[in-house]
Amino acid sequence: MNAAVPSLLSLIGGVPAAPGEVVVEATDVHKSFGRLEVLRGLSLTVRRGEVVVMIGPSGSGKTTFLRCINHLEKIQSGRILVNDHLIGYREEDGRLVEDRERNIARQRQDIGMVFQRFNLFPHLTALENITEAPVQVRGIPKDEAFEMGRALLARVGLAAKASVYPTQLSGGQQQRIAIARALAMKPTLMLFDEPTSALDPEMIGDVLEVMKELAREGMTMIVVTHEMGFAREVAQRVVMIDEGVVIEEGSPEHFFTSPTHERTKAFLSKIW
Amino acid sequence: MSWLVAVYQYDWGIFFRSVFQPDGLILSGVWLTLSISVVSQLIGVLLGTFAALGRMARLAPLRWVAGLYVWFFRGTPLLVQIAFVYFGLGVTGIYRWPTFDLLGVPIPGNVQAGIFALAVNEGAYMSEIVRAGIMSIDRGQMEAARSLGMPYSLAMRRIVLPQAARVIVPPLGNEFNNMLKTTSLLVMISVPELYVTFSNKNASGSTVFHPFELFLAAAVWYLLLTTIWSLIQARIERRLGRGLAGSGDERPGLRGRLFGSRLSRDPSLVSGGR
Numbered sequence: 001m002n003a004a005v006p007s008l009l010s011l012i013g014g015v016p017a018a019p020g021e022v023v024v025e026a027t028d029v030h031k032s033f034g035r036l037e038v039l040r041g042l043s044l045t046v047r048r049g050e051v052v053v054m055i056g057p058s059g060s061g062k063t064t065f066l067r068c069i070n071h072l073e074k075i076q077s078g079r080i081l082v083n084d085h086l087i088g089y090r091e092e093d094g095r096l097v098e099d100r101e102r103n104i105a106r107q108r109q110d111i112g113m114v115f116q117r118f119n120l121f122p123h124l125t126a127l128e129n130i131t132e133a134p135v136q137v138r139g140i141p142k143d144e145a146f147e148m149g150r151a152l153l154a155r156v157g158l159a160a161k162a163s164v165y166p167t168q169l170s171g172g173q174q175q176r177i178a179i180a181r182a183l184a185m186k187p188t189l190m191l192f193d194e195p196t197s198a199l200d201p202e203m204i205g206d207v208l209e210v211m212k213e214l215a216r217e218g219m220t221m222i223v224v225t226h227e228m229g230f231a232r233e234v235a236q237r238v239v240m241i242d243e244g245v246v247i248e249e250g251s252p253e254h255f256f257t258s259p260t261h262e263r264t265k266a267f268l269s270k271i272w
Numbered sequence: 273m274s275w276l277v278a279v280y281q282y283d284w285g286i287f288f289r290s291v292f293q294p295d296g297l298i299l300s301g302v303w304l305t306l307s308i309s310v311v312s313q314l315i316g317v318l319l320g321t322f323a324a325l326g327r328m329a330r331l332a333p334l335r336w337v338a339g340l341y342v343w344f345f346r347g348t349p350l351l352v353q354i355a356f357v358y359f360g361l362g363v364t365g366i367y368r369w370p371t372f373d374l375l376g377v378p379i380p381g382n383v384q385a386g387i388f389a390l391a392v393n394e395g396a397y398m399s400e401i402v403r404a405g406i407m408s409i410d411r412g413q414m415e416a417a418r419s420l421g422m423p424y425s426l427a428m429r430r431i432v433l434p435q436a437a438r439v440i441v442p443p444l445g446n447e448f449n450n451m452l453k454t455t456s457l458l459v460m461i462s463v464p465e466l467y468v469t470f471s472n473k474n475a476s477g478s479t480v481f482h483p484f485e486l487f488l489a490a491a492v493w494y495l496l497l498t499t500i501w502s503l504i505q506a507r508i509e510r511r512l513g514r515g516l517a518g519s520g521d522e523r524p525g526l527r528g529r530l531f532g533s534r535l536s537r538d539p540s541l542v543s544g545g546r
Contacts, residue, residue: 121417132420
């Protein structure tokens with residue numbers, strides 16, 4: 001990489017400071033949609049700077065788990081801590097009580113999320129998409145936010161698109177803006193929910209490249225994806241989820257060379 | 273009954289003077305119709321937005337209150353509501369509608385009561401329109417906003433409602449078009465708006481009993497107001513279309529909006545396309 005190109009994280013002031021070594025600690029998480037139990041006691045720990053790739057068949061619960069981490073979904077039991085704070089709930093006499101809206105919103109500020117379908121705001125320009133939350137939520141002065149937004153846009157290769165609306169952009173361009181939008185909040189953790197699944201094949205590379213740079217720069221990331229090339233290159237750990245629990249975890253090498261679980265083998269044979 | 277068969281004496285001068293040289297009474301009638309419509313509609317949009325949010329609220333009591341409001345005011349005639357609000361509340365002394373002084377301009381009680389009834393009634397209809405607009409926005413928008421740390425109210429105000437506005441404005445335009453004309457029901461409580469002005473002219477004075485010319489002129493004035501509104505609405509829609517696919521090209525031309533079919537008040541029909 002060109003030395004003159006600033007790192008992504010330098011544009012948001014370096015790796016956001018946060019205490020502790022453990023970023024995510026999920027313990028025995030249960031989640032049901034009606035009578036369908038999607039998560040059946042899932043536990044996972046993610047350390048600072050770690051990149052964890054979650055794989056598993058569709059319906060296994062990996063996306064649901066990701067959404068539980070920033071409380072887009074409620075959980076029925078278990079604990080999810082991010083930066084040592086219980087997410088979405090208060091504990092009262094050992095029971096979980098859903099937290100107040102404001103507090104949950106406050107917690108989400110530090111957790112970036114990138115969606116499969118981008119979910120850019122169509123009534124705002126590319127630049128405004130990035131600056132909206134920093135200005136409205138963090139209270140950053142507009143000019144400062146715009147400066148950071150432009151730098152981020154330039155860094156993901158879209159400097160010329162600042163005043164363009166999302167519908168005029170390709171999927172790959174939209175997803176890179178979505179990543180910049182999440183980064184602009186200076187998160188300590190980034191969640192990616194199948195970020196390349198809705199993209200045409202020729203657009204996947206650009207998005208993965210941005211994600212790889214983020215990973216190398218030390219951002220803590222949980223990525224739901226089937227891009228095993230990405231996992232091999234930057235993930236410290238791959239986690240195989242099936243039927244709502246972690247059935248196998250290990251280094252990418254482990255998954256490439258000697259997966260132990262039958263269901264892991266069956267799943268991997270399908271995606272390669 | 274012999275006067276009924278007598279030949280009607282047309283006086284086109286009355287029509288042309290009423291349209292092209294309106295006297296103070298007509299102008300104040302036009303002004304009253306316009307201002308009552310604008311104020312009632314604005315309050316109606318606000319009430320409707322809150323009622324729509326109420327109906328989608330997580331708290332059940334909020335949903336009940338909003339549902340009750342919409343049920344009652346959509347289920348009873350506006351004319352009855354107007355009469356009840358002014359006479360019913362006034363005569364019993366529950367609220368006598370005293371003249372209100374707005375920065376030196378006295379607002380008579382019947383005008384206040386009229387605005388109140390029109391606004392509350394309009395709010396009930398607007399709530400369905402706003403609700404349809406909000407529901408037309410992809411859930412992912414709210415999720416993306418909240419994942420960026422926006423509380424519900426901020427996400428609603430900055431992300432969802434601005435997008436819903438594009439869906440809301442066309443039926444809202446119909447509502448305001450209706451509002452301009454519906455103010456004529458205030459004849460019930462003697463608000464001297466456009467219709468009452470012409471009705472009075474027909475009842476007494478130099479133009480007595482010229483209903484053909486007078487009410488034709490009244491129609492022209494209403495048509496002028498609704499036509500100007502159509503033009504304003506087209507501008508608003510163009511502005512709201514920014515950044516959305518196909519905006520600017522698909523909107524109906526002036527002819528389409530003046531002569532196009534009137535949308536039903538049925539909320540299932542007002543959701544519009546995205």
